[in-house]
Amino acid sequence: MIDARLDAVFALYAELIDALEDAQLQQSLPVPSNPIGLQLWCVVGARETWTRALETGTWGPFGCSIGSFEDTRKREVVASALAASASAFRVAAVAKDDNARTDFKLGLLEHESQHLGQLLRYLLGLGIEPPPGWKKRFAL
Numbered sequence: 001m002i003d004a005r006l007d008a009v010f011a012l013y014a015e016l017i018d019a020l021e022d023a024q025l026q027q028s029l030p031v032p033s034n035p036i037g038l039q040l041w042c043v044v045g046a047r048e049t050w051t052r053a054l055e056t057g058t059w060g061p062f063g064c065s066i067g068s069f070e071d072t073r074k075r076e077v078v079a080s081a082l083a084a085s086a087s088a089f090r091v092a093a094v095a096k097d098d099n100a101r102t103d104f105k106l107g108l109l110e111h112e113s114q115h116l117g118q119l120l121r122y123l124l125g126l127g128i129e130p131p132p133g134w135k136k137r138f139a140l
Helices: 002-019 036-056 075-093 099-126 132-137
Strands: none
Touching: 002 036, 002 075, 002 099, 002 132, 036 075, 036 099, 075 099, 099 132
16 A cells, blocks of 8 residues: 555656756745755655665665756756656565565655655645646645
């Protein structure tokens, strides 16, 4: 069930990045906040970090394959990293579950959900039309 929920969340992020333009990745709210692209950098990095945790059985340092701040402004780079990180997590998640692995999966689901809420606020606050799946998920 956790894997299915993660797949649904991964699909929402894929739909979002497909709907955004490079310039929108650079936008941030008119209050202290980072740009949308950096929010997605954190999503990718968390997926990659939790994937390593699933593979090794231990939590390690946070790391993200999106190498530079400039890359967080490029939709194609971010889209590729989101897809690759979701795919890698799915592969790592196939192994037999135990309490530690279940906890790692729940941790990622929680992190992804927190960013969904943040990004929804960004979309609404910046006047960016949420994609159809987001409208359905959040009853907009």
